[in-house]
Amino acid sequence: MSSSLFQAELRTGQDVVNTRQRGRHIAQALGFDGQEQVRIATAISEVARLAASQSNGHIEFLLEEAPVPSLLVRVRASASNVGLVVGNSPDTLRPGPALAPAQRLMDRVVLRPDGDGWLLLEMAQRLPQLTPVPQALESLRNELERQRRSNATDELQKQNADLLRILDELQARKAEVDRLNRELEETNRGVVALYAELEEKAEALRRASDMKTRFISNISHELRTPISSVLNLSRLMLDRLDGPLTAEQEKQVLFIRKSGEALQELIDDLLDLAKIESGRSEVLCTRFTVAELFGALRGMLRPLRVSEGVSLVFDVPEGLPELHTDERKLSQILRNLVSNALKFTVQGEVRVSAALGPRDTVVFAVRDTGVGIAPEDQERIFEEFVQVEGPHQQGVKGTGLGLPLSRRLAELLGGALTVESAPGRGSAFLAAVSRDYTERPGSAGEEGGERQSLEQETPHARTVLIIDDDEVARYLLQRLLADASIQFREAATGPEGLRLAGEVRPAAILLDLSLPGMDGFEVLEALRREPSTRGIPVIIHTSRSLTEQERGRLLSHAVGILSKSGLTRDVAFDLLERAFSAPD
Numbered sequence: 001m002s003s004s005l006f007q008a009e010l011r012t013g014q015d016v017v018n019t020r021q022r023g024r025h026i027a028q029a030l031g032f033d034g035q036e037q038v039r040i041a042t043a044i045s046e047v048a049r050l051a052a053s054q055s056n057g058h059i060e061f062l063l064e065e066a067p068v069p070s071l072l073v074r075v076r077a078s079a080s081n082v083g084l085v086v087g088n089s090p091d092t093l094r095p096g097p098a099l100a101p102a103q104r105l106m107d108r109v110v111l112r113p114d115g116d117g118w119l120l121l122e123m124a125q126r127l128p129q130l131t132p133v134p135q136a137l138e139s140l141r142n143e144l145e146r147q148r149r150s151n152a153t154d155e156l157q158k159q160n161a162d163l164l165r166i167l168d169e170l171q172a173r174k175a176e177v178d179r180l181n182r183e184l185e186e187t188n189r190g191v192v193a194l195y196a197e198l199e200e201k202a203e204a205l206r207r208a209s210d211m212k213t214r215f216i217s218n219i220s221h222e223l224r225t226p227i228s229s230v231l232n233l234s235r236l237m238l239d240r241l242d243g244p245l246t247a248e249q250e251k252q253v254l255f256i257r258k259s260g261e262a263l264q265e266l267i268d269d270l271l272d273l274a275k276i277e278s279g280r281s282e283v284l285c286t287r288f289t290v291a292e293l294f295g296a297l298r299g300m301l302r303p304l305r306v307s308e309g310v311s312l313v314f315d316v317p318e319g320l321p322e323l324h325t326d327e328r329k330l331s332q333i334l335r336n337l338v339s340n341a342l343k344f345t346v347q348g349e350v351r352v353s354a355a356l357g358p359r360d361t362v363v364f365a366v367r368d369t370g371v372g373i374a375p376e377d378q379e380r381i382f383e384e385f386v387q388v389e390g391p392h393q394q395g396v397k398g399t400g401l402g403l404p405l406s407r408r409l410a411e412l413l414g415g416a417l418t419v420e421s422a423p424g425r426g427s428a429f430l431a432a433v434s435r436d437y438t439e440r441p442g443s444a445g446e447e448g449g450e451r452q453s454l455e456q457e458t459p460h461a462r463t464v465l466i467i468d469d470d471e472v473a474r475y476l477l478q479r480l481l482a483d484a485s486i487q488f489r490e491a492a493t494g495p496e497g498l499r500l501a502g503e504v505r506p507a508a509i510l511l512d513l514s515l516p517g518m519d520g521f522e523v524l525e526a527l528r529r530e531p532s533t534r535g536i537p538v539i540i541h542t543s544r545s546l547t548e549q550e551r552g553r554l555l556s557h558a559v560g561i562l563s564k565s566g567l568t569r570d571v572a573f574d575l576l577e578r579a580f581s582a583p584d
Contacts, residue, residue, distance in 0.1 A: 005026060005578055009057070010057030027041070031129045032127075032128055039105040051077035051078075054078045058075070058078060059075050065542045072123065073122070075120075076119070076120055077225060079118055081115050084099060085111060105335050108122070108125075110290055193497060195472070227267065235257070235297055240255070266401070267464060268506070269401040286325075290317060293330065293331065293334075294314040309348070310342060311349045317353065317355060320356065325433055325434060329409045333409050333431050336403065336405065337366040338352060346370070351367045352364070361432045362432070363431070367429075372420075372427055374387065413433040415434060416483060424476060449514055462465065464510060465489045465500055465508075467491045467520075469515050478574075481572055505533075508559075509537070511539070521553070522540060538558045
């Protein structure tokens with residue numbers, strides 16, 4: 001049993017549009033969800049379009065109660081309608097290709113003849129819930145009849161209003177995008193201006209540093225002559241060449257001589273620092289053993305002990321190979337370290353030892369049982385003229401130049417100076433220098449014993465090469481990883497990075513993947529092909545989203561991957577320390 005809900009003629013395109021809307025409205029009223037409503041409306045509109053193509057179609061919506069409650073749609077169309085039907089007799093009649101979408105979308109599609117030259121098509125879709133009550137069906141019929149009386153103009157006006165609303169939203173979004181673009185351009189201009197200002201200030205700082213170095217060098221040379229005269233004259237007086245001295249006069253001259261020697265030591269340190277900073281410090285290599293070096297230091301440093309409760313111990317290693325470096329500069333480093341250790345050690349010992357280190361270096365260690373250094377002060381002590389204040393500093397005099405000079409000298413000799421300490425547990429200063437200065441990494445092609453400047457030829461045990469075409473990315477990395485023990489070299493292209501890697505032999509390489517011309521993958525393969533750069537640890541620094549295949553390809557040759565998004569100092573330092581400690 002079926003009851004009619006709505007019927008209409010199919011003659012024009014507007015009839016097809018109205019039929020689709022009525023079909024969706026009926027489906028909604030009968031409880032179909034949004035997806036089912038679209039499927040039913042689509043099936044109806046395609047069939048209605050073909051039925052209306054000959055201006056004589058008819059459609060009817062019914063509620064079918066048996067065998068199961070369903071929405072039934074009957075469409076009466078011409079039998080000659082191309083696409084709706086295939087075959088021209090009851091035996092050969094079957095649905096045409098135009099009915100394929102309806103067959104997929106509806107539960108049941110049946111086609112049969114309906115008199116001479118006519119077809120009757122039935123499409124049914126099972127209701128999602130029980131049959132509506134008669135009152136609801138009557139209300140639905142009345143609503144459909146009211147909609148029939150509304151004309152197409154109302155529908156067009158509604159669509160036009162929707163279009164105008166969408167246009168207003170698009171214009172508002174375009175205005176917002178334009179505003180954001182203007183803000184971004186202003187921000188970019190500000191960043192460029194700030195970067196230019198930073199470059200200008202950096203250049204001013206470099207000029208000021210050069211002027212400071214020249215001033216220290218010049219004034220130190222000028223002071224050296226009168227100080228030498230004071231020391232020589234005091235020596236003449238102490239030797240009684242011009243007559244005897246009273247006990248009080250001798251005491252005064254000794255004070256003059258002691259003050260003059262302290263001032264001369266300060267001037268010598270200033271001159272050494274100025275030479276290193278200007279790149280004019282010369283390395284004079286000689287061959288000697290650690291036993292010979294310790295033997296000379298033992299007699300020189302024994303008078304420095306300020307407390308009888310402190311013993312100075314030299315552990316002479318066995319089997320350590322001969323050194324070929326600047327003995328005077330190495331002796332100066334150890335004298336400064338032992339002198340400091342003796343000043344700040346009241347009880348216990350100061351022990352000096354040596355051992356082979358990585359990369360053909362020799363590591364000299366000066367360990368004491370003194371007051372120790374707090375973690376926050378362990379880098380400050382290597383700054384010029386800096387002395388950590390505290391009760392342990394009372395009665396201890398110094399200029400604050402010994403440790404900065406020692407670190408510069410260690411770097412000049414192809415190594416580094418570091419400290420391990422804790423308050424109340426003593427300190428250990430570790431000075432690493434190249435065992436053979438002429439064969440240190442990066443010195444290929446130099447003549448043995450030739451004098452070299454720090455700025456031009458000396459490698460650094462913790463040099464990091466950054467290969468990235470983005471200048472801002474290189475700057476940010478250096479600021480993020482800023483550390484007194486790390487030196488940076490930069491390359492903006494792959495070929496330039498390969499050249500610097502071969503020349504400098506850095507301790508680690510930070511490599512970007514998106515490089516112009518020669519990308520990061522090619523650079524990494526080239527580094528691994530060359531024997532001279534094969535052992536250099538590489539950290540990939542990229543903003544690219546890598547596939548699992550790319551990650552596996554990179555991690556087989558790199559220490560790790562450092563993402564440019566969410567970059568943090570802890571993560572970067574952790575990877576860098578892993579690179580420094582990685583075996584060749």
